[in-house]
Amino acid sequence: MKGLLSTLGARVTALTLAVVLATATVGSIAAVLLVQRANDAAAARSLAATADVAQSLATLATSPELGLARAKRALDGVQVQVAIVRSGTPRGTVVTGDPLPRRLLTEAVLAQLVAGQDVSLRVPDDDGQVFLEGRATEAGAIVLAQRRSDAVALGQDAVARMRWAFALVALVSVLVGWAVSRRMTTPLRRMAAAAGDLASGARDVAVPESGPAEVAAVGAALNELARSLAHSEARQREFLLSVSHDLRTPLTAVTGYAESLADGVIPPEGVAEVGRIVGAEAARLDRLVQDLLDLARLDAHEVTLTMAAVDLAGLLASAEPVWRRRCDAVGVAFGLELPAVPLVVTADPDRLRQALDGLVDNALRATPVGRPVIVGAHGESGYAVLEVRDGGPGLAPEDFPVAFERSVLHERYRGVREVGTGLGLAIVARIVARHGGTVAARPAPEGGACFAITLPVATPIVPTTSPVGQ
Secondary structure (H helix, E strand, O other): OOOOOOOHHHHHHHHHHHHHHHHHHHHHHHHHHHHHHHHHHHHHHHHHHHHHHHHHHHHHOOOHHHHHHHHHHHHHHOOOEEEEEEOOOOOOEEEEEOHHHHHHOOHHHHHHHHOOOOEEEEEEEOOEEEEEEEEEEOOEEEEEEEEHHHHOHHHHHHHHHHHHHHHHHHHHHHHHHHHHHHHHHHHHHHHHHHHHHHHOOOOOOOOOOOOOHHHHHHHHHHHHHHHHHHHHHHHHHHHHHHHHHHHHHHHHHHHHHHHHHHHOOOOHHHHHHHHHHHHHHHHHHHHHHHHHHHHHHHHOOOOEEEEEEEEHHHHHHHHHHHHHHHHHHOOOEEEEEOOOOOOEEEEOHHHHHHHHHHHHHHHHHHOOOOOEEEEEEEEEOOEEEEEEEEOOOOOOHHHHHHOOOOOHHHHHHEOOEOOOOOOHHHHHHHHHHHOOOEEEEEEOOOOOEEEEEEEEEOOOOOOEEEEOOO
16 A cells, blocks of 8 residues: 555545545535435425325315215325224224324324324334324324335435435546646656756756746756756866866976986086976975865865954954065065954954965965055954955956856966966855855955955854864
8 A cells, every 4th residue: 555655646646535535425424414304304294285185185075984085095196005094982993094004003193183183203114214194084084104215215316316426526536636646746757857867967957847836946946956066067177177287287397307307317506406396396286285185174074163252453463474574575565454443253263364364375476566465354234354455457357256166267367377276265265154254356446356254243252162064
């Protein structure tokens, strides 16, 4: 039974059938009871009216005996059984009559009739109930008896027709339920097949967004999932190609110089320079590998944040000497803008400093000699905003929405200007997201780009250590 109801269509059909059968059963029972009660009342009234007519015929005759005989003859064509009662004794004497009424006439009933009282009864018999009507006359009484089964035969036909009608309604309801379930489950089956295709690696999957609102919503979500997977995997392929290119370049240099050293083609006076070049390329490789590891750990929530109350003015002031020396080394002007009022956020100070260092590194690569790099913080509607602005060439308008996606700007500007590993801004975005903040890129008033970190302002808290994402 469990297997038969394993599909949604079978369950909808079974539920429809159960509801219809329950409704039909209750309705048919109520209808049959009402029809039977109405039939009984109608049969009793009909027999009573017939008895009244027989009483009138007996009364209008010239003699009581003649009246009873006339009434008896008149009732021969009616589907009732008749008995004639003479009033010669205190309890009456049944002179003639059919077996049924004669058998049912008790002494108490005979006494009522002889006393001139009419009788209307429903009495039990071996074959069911019997309607009994007795009417007093001058010579005695006339008694009519009719079995209930005969009296309500026409009504029973109506009950039978009603039962067939309920059966037909149940059948139609089952067919309608099956059709509705098919209409509902057909798009779901398509979606299940599409999900299987997605799991198998297909990405050109699309299902109709039709049917009931909930089903259409599932279809829309599945289509969006297919598009997102296709987009994500395309970006992943681009990222892998970019990383492989960035790895290949220093590896090629290191390999080439190593072969030259092994072949003895580098003169003794050039060995030191080759050593410096190999060291620089190795450091470049180390930065790229470290960025890859950081990004992977952040994506996997394997980085632990030590949360504390961080005063942003103190954080910026402590980092200023390092940033200023780096800017002075490449001829870039450095500026620091401290907040006018104390700004405290709940953050891991080391990770927040890592994010700011990444933004400063990015700004230094893009800023030409003599142009500024500005680091600042200010409050904005209950939030703290950290900014790193530069006076470099800036970004195109279409670059701002995707600036923090891994390797996007790296691919667009490689060969045009100095670029890093392509992972720095993505790492910044992951760190800020783990702090419950947001990042954004926009034009800077200095002419270049502004990269902003927004964090909610918080009151100082007791330092705690918690896993990332909790």
